[in-house]
Amino acid sequence: MRALRFTLAFVLAIVAGVAGASAVIGSTGSTIDNGPALLQPDGSGAVIAATATDPDADAAPPAPNGARGSRPAAVAATADSDWAVRVYRSEAGYTCPEAGREVDGDFGRVDGDGSFHPLALAASGQCVDLSKDQYSLDVDHYPADDQRGARAVVYGAVGPDVTGVTLVADGTRTALDIADGAYVAAIDDDDAASTQVELALADGTTRTQDLPASMLTADGARP
Amino acid sequence: MLLLALLCAASFGAIVRVAVGNDDAHVTCVEHGFYGGSSTTDNSFFSRIYDGCSTSYKRCAIMSFGQERGYTELLSGGVCNAWSQTWGNYTECAGQAKVYAPAAFSSHNHSFSPYCG
Numbered sequence: 001m002r003a004l005r006f007t008l009a010f011v012l013a014i015v016a017g018v019a020g021a022s023a024v025i026g027s028t029g030s031t032i033d034n035g036p037a038l039l040q041p042d043g044s045g046a047v048i049a050a051t052a053t054d055p056d057a058d059a060a061p062p063a064p065n066g067a068r069g070s071r072p073a074a075v076a077a078t079a080d081s082d083w084a085v086r087v088y089r090s091e092a093g094y095t096c097p098e099a100g101r102e103v104d105g106d107f108g109r110v111d112g113d114g115s116f117h118p119l120a121l122a123a124s125g126q127c128v129d130l131s132k133d134q135y136s137l138d139v140d141h142y143p144a145d146d147q148r149g150a151r152a153v154v155y156g157a158v159g160p161d162v163t164g165v166t167l168v169a170d171g172t173r174t175a176l177d178i179a180d181g182a183y184v185a186a187i188d189d190d191d192a193a194s195t196q197v198e199l200a201l202a203d204g205t206t207r208t209q210d211l212p213a214s215m216l217t218a219d220g221a222r223p
Numbered sequence: 224m225l226l227l228a229l230l231c232a233a234s235f236g237a238i239v240r241v242a243v244g245n246d247d248a249h250v251t252c253v254e255h256g257f258y259g260g261s262s263t264t265d266n267s268f269f270s271r272i273y274d275g276c277s278t279s280y281k282r283c284a285i286m287s288f289g290q291e292r293g294y295t296e297l298l299s300g301g302v303c304n305a306w307s308q309t310w311g312n313y314t315e316c317a318g319q320a321k322v323y324a325p326a327a328f329s330s331h332n333h334s335f336s337p338y339c340g
Binding site: 038039094098099100109111117119122123124125126127128129132133135136137138139140141142143156209211212215216 | 260267269273274280282284291292293294295296297298299300301302303304305306308309310311312
């Protein structure tokens, strides 16, 4: 009888252990639609907070029919579309910026053929707790996939303690617009190593961050 | 003995649950790895490093067929969270997450877990 009770308790312990662990892991699992609260949009939507022109957006004058090079006008226009930072709030209350392109008010990705692909809101932001950190500084690196070179897109979210964001490249200072608590700028990927980001704080101090050299190779990717 | 059985079972349950989630993640000071999207065939996955361990620099790259397609750097606090759809339409089966956080771990890859025939 005692052995039977022990066996029963043993089996129950195994069942409880498996079920308990599965439940805990399941509730903190990390998938796009069921991402952790830290990253999952809270349902209040998102805003395209700030935009920035591509460094070469107006480099080549369009043909009389609006086309650029061998590209139809519509494709050239999409390829020249602004870079953008979209910001959403996560279920955990974090601020989550992400970089992309803005075409006619939509946020998405532009491929090398000039096609635009809207990106639905997902658990895809670089989420930061602005009650703990004063700002975030992110850089996305895009390989060259059209006649333009590779791009580095500098972006992030700022809290109320940040009063200004300035890009410093080879001595040239460019003040970035802060809109809806976010900023964005696009530069040639090759220029990343000679670029700094200065963040002015309300207490009069400045944080300066050197951007690391890009890891992309000349052909736009790493083996 | 009962406590040991409970712990072993909990470990087994956790491993099985993570495998079902199509993630390939672990903790080396801070959690990081390959995280699947909403399905195994939606061409959506993440290269991710969570915040912690004084990781003031983090790099998360999207790999496809052994080639890096693009990457995100985080030079501040927060979660490094590169989404494959940011750079293209890449299948999970040939996808990898390359992650690097010098304060916690060296550069290494995580891959899609399930078998892709």
